[in-house]
Amino acid sequence: MEALKQELKVKIIDVLNLEDISKDDIQDSDPLFGDGLGLDSIDALELIVLLDKEYGIKLADPKQGKEIFQSIETMAAYISENRTK
Amino acid sequence: MRTKVAITGIGIISSIGKTVEENFHALVSKKSGISRLENFYSKHVNDIKVGEIKHTNEELASLLHLPLEHSYSRTFLLGAYAAKQAVISAQISDINELRTGLISSTSVGGMDLTEKHYKSYDAHPEYLPYIKSHHAGDSTQKIADYIGLKGFATTLSTACSSAANAIMMGATMVENGLLDRVIVGGTDALSKFTINGFKTLMILSDTDNTPFDQNRKGLNLGEAAAYLVLESEYIAQASGKKILAYISGYGNANDAFHQTASSENGEGAYLSMKKAFEKAQIQPSEIDYINAHGTATPNNDLSEGRALLRIFSSVPAFSSTKSYTGHTLAAAAAIEAVYSVLSLQENCIFPTLNFQTPMEEFHLIPATEVYYTPIEHVLSNSFGFGGNCSTLIFSKDL
Amino acid sequence: MKSCFINGIGSVTIQDPSYDLYTSEAQDVSYVNYAQQPSYKELIAPGMSRRMAKGIKMSIYAANQAIQEAQISDLDAILVGTSMGCIEDSEKFLQSVIENDEEYLTPTAFIQSTHNTVAGQLALHWKSNAYNFTFVNGGSSFESALFDAMMQIRFHGAKKILLGGVDEIGSYTYSLFQKIHKVKNAEDLVDFFQPQSAGVPCGEGANFFVLSDDKSEKTYAEVKSVSFINKLYKPAHLWIEDFLVENNIACVDAVILGVNADVNQHAFYEECCNYFRHTPQLYYQHIAGSYDSVSAFGLKVAAEIIKKQQIPAQCMYNQVKANRLESVLLIHQSDLIDYSLTWVTSC
Numbered sequence: 001m002e003a004l005k006q007e008l009k010v011k012i013i014d015v016l017n018l019e020d021i022s023k024d025d026i027q028d029s030d031p032l033f034g035d036g037l038g039l040d041s042i043d044a045l046e047l048i049v050l051l052d053k054e055y056g057i058k059l060a061d062p063k064q065g066k067e068i069f070q071s072i073e074t075m076a077a078y079i080s081e082n083r084t085k
Numbered sequence: 086m087r088t089k090v091a092i093t094g095i096g097i098i099s100s101i102g103k104t105v106e107e108n109f110h111a112l113v114s115k116k117s118g119i120s121r122l123e124n125f126y127s128k129h130v131n132d133i134k135v136g137e138i139k140h141t142n143e144e145l146a147s148l149l150h151l152p153l154e155h156s157y158s159r160t161f162l163l164g165a166y167a168a169k170q171a172v173i174s175a176q177i178s179d180i181n182e183l184r185t186g187l188i189s190s191t192s193v194g195g196m197d198l199t200e201k202h203y204k205s206y207d208a209h210p211e212y213l214p215y216i217k218s219h220h221a222g223d224s225t226q227k228i229a230d231y232i233g234l235k236g237f238a239t240t241l242s243t244a245c246s247s248a249a250n251a252i253m254m255g256a257t258m259v260e261n262g263l264l265d266r267v268i269v270g271g272t273d274a275l276s277k278f279t280i281n282g283f284k285t286l287m288i289l290s291d292t293d294n295t296p297f298d299q300n301r302k303g304l305n306l307g308e309a310a311a312y313l314v315l316e317s318e319y320i321a322q323a324s325g326k327k328i329l330a331y332i333s334g335y336g337n338a339n340d341a342f343h344q345t346a347s348s349e350n351g352e353g354a355y356l357s358m359k360k361a362f363e364k365a366q367i368q369p370s371e372i373d374y375i376n377a378h379g380t381a382t383p384n385n386d387l388s389e390g391r392a393l394l395r396i397f398s399s400v401p402a403f404s405s406t407k408s409y410t411g412h413t414l415a416a417a418a419a420i421e422a423v424y425s426v427l428s429l430q431e432n433c434i435f436p437t438l439n440f441q442t443p444m445e446e447f448h449l450i451p452a453t454e455v456y457y458t459p460i461e462h463v464l465s466n467s468f469g470f471g472g473n474c475s476t477l478i479f480s481k482d483l
Numbered sequence: 484m485k486s487c488f489i490n491g492i493g494s495v496t497i498q499d500p501s502y503d504l505y506t507s508e509a510q511d512v513s514y515v516n517y518a519q520q521p522s523y524k525e526l527i528a529p530g531m532s533r534r535m536a537k538g539i540k541m542s543i544y545a546a547n548q549a550i551q552e553a554q555i556s557d558l559d560a561i562l563v564g565t566s567m568g569c570i571e572d573s574e575k576f577l578q579s580v581i582e583n584d585e586e587y588l589t590p591t592a593f594i595q596s597t598h599n600t601v602a603g604q605l606a607l608h609w610k611s612n613a614y615n616f617t618f619v620n621g622g623s624s625f626e627s628a629l630f631d632a633m634m635q636i637r638f639h640g641a642k643k644i645l646l647g648g649v650d651e652i653g654s655y656t657y658s659l660f661q662k663i664h665k666v667k668n669a670e671d672l673v674d675f676f677q678p679q680s681a682g683v684p685c686g687e688g689a690n691f692f693v694l695s696d697d698k699s700e701k702t703y704a705e706v707k708s709v710s711f712i713n714k715l716y717k718p719a720h721l722w723i724e725d726f727l728v729e730n731n732i733a734c735v736d737a738v739i740l741g742v743n744a745d746v747n748q749h750a751f752y753e754e755c756c757n758y759f760r761h762t763p764q765l766y767y768q769h770i771a772g773s774y775d776s777v778s779a780f781g782l783k784v785a786a787e788i789i790k791k792q793q794i795p796a797q798c799m800y801n802q803v804k805a806n807r808l809e810s811v812l813l814i815h816q817s818d819l820i821d822y823s824l825t826w827v828t829s830c
Contacts, residue, residue, distance in 0.1 A: 015589075017533040038530050041346065045285060045590045053587040062287045128585040192597060194619075196577075203581055206662060216659045217818075220566050220775075221598065222621035226713045226820065238713050239627040240620040242568075242598035250616055254631060261638050281580050282593035339561070339606040339615040344594050356612055470594070471603020473615055 056084035090256045091321040091328040094175025094314035096167040100136035136307025136411025158195040161224040163310035164272030165231040175314035183265040186237035190247035190271035192415040194221040197276045244469030249418035253335035270312030270419035296379035296405035299442040304380040307411025311419035334478030336360025351392025353474035361476040376465040379405025404452045408438035418467035425463040425479045489703040491693035493548025495541040504795045509770045514667035516686040516772040536569035536595045538651040541689035553693035559641035560614040564624035566775030568598035570653035622817020623711035625776040647691035648779030678746040686772015690779035703786035705830040711823035720758040737763040741815035743773045764800040778815045785827040
């Protein structure tokens with residue numbers, strides 16, 4: 001799970017082009033949206049594609065993203081359970 | 086000294102018909118134009134429904150008497166077809182005998198050709214001339230050439246409000262004597278680019294779209310072209326030709342909320358409607374029918390509904406004809422302008438297809454049956470990405 | 484009739500951000516020229532900047548310069564002219580669609596590919612609910628936007644307008660343009676006086692203006708009239724004469740030419756130069772590069788020479804000296820398709 005969390009941090013920084021941030025800046029339980037990392041609804045759509053491309057998880061409804069993308073912790077948990085890649 | 090802006094001609098091609106009569110007949114027969122994609126292949130063909138015009142490019146070129154060995158952008162073909170129809174409808178025989186202009190709009194431009202040939206240029210040098218057709222202005226220029234226009238021509242692109250903005254720019258020019266008449270409207274063809282683009286935003290529905298329905302799932306993309314001929318009232322009257330309706334009001338405002346989503350309280354929509362009423366010098370209570378933007382996305386219908394409730398103390402009959410045609414992007418406001426003119430001419434309110442369950446957030450129920458009642462003023466909304474909100478008001482007499 | 488004053492100007496060009504027409508030495512224009520990007524950190528939050536196309540960033544920067552100079556706080560209209568919009572993102576998205584066979588596509592590139600993205604982002608940046616139009620008419624995209632700006636002031640009571648022209652180089656589209664000689668290839672010389680090769684020296688940039696119906700001590704000049712057409716139906720000098728007559732232009736103190744080093748387009752400018760052979764002539768694409776909305780940079784040159792009452796040496800196309808600079812005519816064409824004339828005066 002640890003490795004997955006680190007991997008996620010690197011991938012998120014890359015896919016969302018977060019230029020000034022390194023993976024050490026992101027804590028596992030920091031909120032990703034709103035006040036934490038400050039991601040928004042367009043980033044949520046990008047993360048949905050990330051889930052599909054890297055882990056084979058297809059979300060039918062973008063609203064599901066709200067729960068899953070709360071933090072690195074919640075993302076990693078969801079991916080572990082549902083990944084097909 | 087401002088002149089009134091009369092509409093003297095209309096032309097249209099959409100998934101519910103390739104003439105004004107066919108479109109009207111489909112509207113009053115509740116005949117939807119939503120189907121499966123057939124004209125080109127997409128991986129998503131079974132996950133989406135579209136408002137596709139069931140004519141190939143070759144068939145369209147043939148209808149336009151254009152040589153088949155040339156590869157024309159579908160955007161141009163649809164646009165030329167509708168623009169020519171409008172010019173004929175306005176009984177114009179010599180298009181350059183008066184100061185005439187063309188203001189067209191598109192979001193796809195030549196993309197349908199570009200995506201087809203994108204990697205083929207090395208192997209097929211004969212495709213190289215089409216590189217110049219990619220940009221939006223090219224289709225306008227080709228449409229001007231096709232109808233023989235030698236005057237003012239320009240192109241707008243503000244996503245889904247494009248044609249409304251072309252119409253209001255044309256109205257400004259005719260009102261203030263910069264042109265005697267102007268052909269205004271928009272054209273957009275279906276393309277892999279837009280289908281995939283909207284898919285990434287997760288706002289496409291896999292079923293027939295259901296505007297203003299509690300269980301709406303998103304929009305169906307469509308393709309279409311429509312143009313109106315606007316003339317100074319003096320010139321129209323002097324020629325003795327029939328005036329179909331007037332453009333009495335218009336307004337454009339920006340939501341300034343988000344690049345693709347609308348604000349919760351519909352601020353941009355509210356402001357564009359407010360501006361249109363100020364221009365028209367009529368009260369909201371005088372509107373008999375609203376052709377809503379009504380794309381059936383969760384976001385738009387909520388935002389637009391709220392804006393309607395803010396500006397109308399009692400919201401009149403309204404519907405979304407996108408339930409028939411799909412969302413035709415830059416052409417949407419133009420085909421809906423034609424439908425607004427038909428509504429005035431025929432004293433008819435068109436329904437919203439597929440509606441079942443009212444939205445929970447407010448009590449707004451769209452018209453679901455065709456009905457005939459005197460119509461004096463119609464309001465049409467079109468809202469595009471980039472927060473671009475436009476409203477047009479059409480009137481029978483001024 | 485209400486006047487249309489230029490009260491603020493901002494630019495991002497292929498020259499250094501500190502470039503000044505009068506005091507800086509311009510870097511020579513090459514066959515392809517990328518804009519020199521200023522620092523955006525102070526103006527655009529990293530959270531927004533990270534996904535912005537360069538066309539958007541250049542426009543926000545240039546618009547901000549113009550707004551700061553004009554010292555205005557709110558706008559009545561935002562008008563943008565762009566031929567291809569944020570073409571890099573269009574390419575990115577299209578390439579993904581084709582290469583990934585319509586899978587794993589992300590929205591950011593698509594969103595930025597819509598032509599009115601720049602105008603939409605300007606509205607977001609300044610939280611402006613104002614009238615917002617984008618024109619996409621090839622080589623007269625900027626002139627179309629300018630035309631509408633003047634209509635908004637004259638007929639719709641607008642008092643403060645943000646107007647700009649922007650285009651960016653997209654690498655794949657650029658390579659296609661090279662194939663059809665719309666732009667110069669590496670082996671072509673760039674000669675604005677006696678061009679030998681087809682194609683223009685491709686450039687990119689954003690040039691923005693604040694227009695107002697009110698004069699201020701910041702005012703550069705007044706835009707009196709703009710006209711554009713997509714085909715010439717008579718010789719160029721007769722088309723120009725029609726414009727002079729229609730606008731009651733008694734004399735022209737200087738002409739600013741959109742000469743672009745393309746051998747196939749040069750005859751048009753030769754005819755104009757011959758017609759105005761006794762008039763000081765300027766050029767500017769040797770400083771800004773060539774792209775569809777570069778005539779906006781031409782307008783900047785017009786505004787500056789009127790304000791300063793002096794022609795910068797590096798802009799002189801002929802050797803005729805100016806007695807005064809009160810009436811300036813911009814003559815522009817692009818690809819032998821889009822032709823425009825803009826008349827700018829002192830005020």
